Amino acid sequence: MASDLHLESRRGECVSNLLRYNGATALLLAGDIGPTALVAKAFERWPVPVIYVLGNHEYAMSAKLQTAPPSGEKWLNRNVLLLENGVASDGNNRIVGCCLWTDFDLLGQQAHAMELAKGEIAGGARGRRTHTPAPETSLGWHFSSVNWLTEVLSTATTGRTVTLSHHAPHRRSLVQYRNHSNFDAAFASNLTRLLRKTDIWIHGHLHHSLDYQVGRCRVLCNPLGSVGRPNGQFIPNLIVLLV
Numbered sequence: 176m177a178s179d180l181h182l183e184s185r186r187g188e189c190v191s192n193l194l195r196y197n198g199a200t201a202l203l204l205a206g207d208i209g210p211t212a213l214v215a216k217a218f219e220r221w222p223v224p225v226i227y228v229l230g231n232h233e234y235a236m237s238a239k240l241q242t243a244p245p246s247g248e249k250w251l252n253r254n255v256l257l258l259e260n261g262v263a264s265d266g267n268n269r270i271v272g273c274c275l276w277t278d279f280d281l282l283g284q285q286a287h288a289m290e291l292a293k294g295e296i297a298g299g300a301r302g303r304r305t306h307t308p309a310p311e312t313s314l315g316w317h318f319s320s321v322n323w324l325t326e327v328l329s330t331a332t333t334g335r336t337v338t339l340s341h342h343a344p345h346r347r348s349l350v351q352y353r354n355h356s357n358f359d360a361a362f363a364s365n366l367t368r369l370l371r372k373t374d375i376w377i378h379g380h381l382h383h384s385l386d387y388q389v390g391r392c393r394v395l396c397n398p399l400g401s402v403g404r405p406n407g408q409f410i411p412n413l414i415v416l417l418v
């Protein structure tokens with residue numbers, strides 16, 4: 176499992192130089208991997224199926240995603256399965272996936288957090304074109320995903336449940352480098368009630384490694400990070416056992 180490979184800034188790099196196959200039955204990618212067409216091509220020949228959710232950078236790079244976001248399960252090719260409010264199952268264990276976004280309300284100051292996000296989008300573009308959705312738009316998508324997760328995680332399953340998202344489900348994901356400003360609310364939401372219904376939650380978006388427990392749920396993040404500031408803790412062959 177991995178996230179935030181940012182292939183858009185690693186053009187020409189072969190993914191087998193970034194990730195090592197570890198014998199797992201699937202590879203889970205938690206967003207910010209690269210432009211979707213590039214991701215599909217890069218992982219078409221990965222030894223096992225690749226289960227993938229979009230990150231905010233995939234949206235930023237595509238006008239089409241913003242106007243027509245995916246929904247459900249979509250095979251990008253014979254090996255790469257994109258989930259957006261979609262489920263992948265091996266008949267026993269299940270992976271439920273979405274980009275997730277945030278409610279901007281982590282610190283209880285939603286309006287200010289949304290203003291900060293707007294400023295960041297405008298500043299981050301620096302004259303370049305970005306298709307990052309407006310906070311009001313991503314807020315709607317967040318609630319759609321939370322409603323969908325609430326429903327699907329409430330249905331019984333025989334095996335383990337893994338939730339795969341780009342944005343984080345708990346404020347503990349922020350502690351290592353963010354300073355608890357309202358902009359943190361663009362990274363994580365308080366979804367403790369959903370953590371109670373999942374065994375493992377894998378996310379990206381933060382560019383530091385995480386492995387912590389909230390109740391029964393293990394939360395993991397294994398991002399490679401940007402070319403300029405790669406995550407030194409990144410594990411190229413990290414495997415999670417569903418036991």
Ligand SMILES: [Mn+2]
Nearest residue numbers: 179207232380
């Ligand atoms: Mn990223």
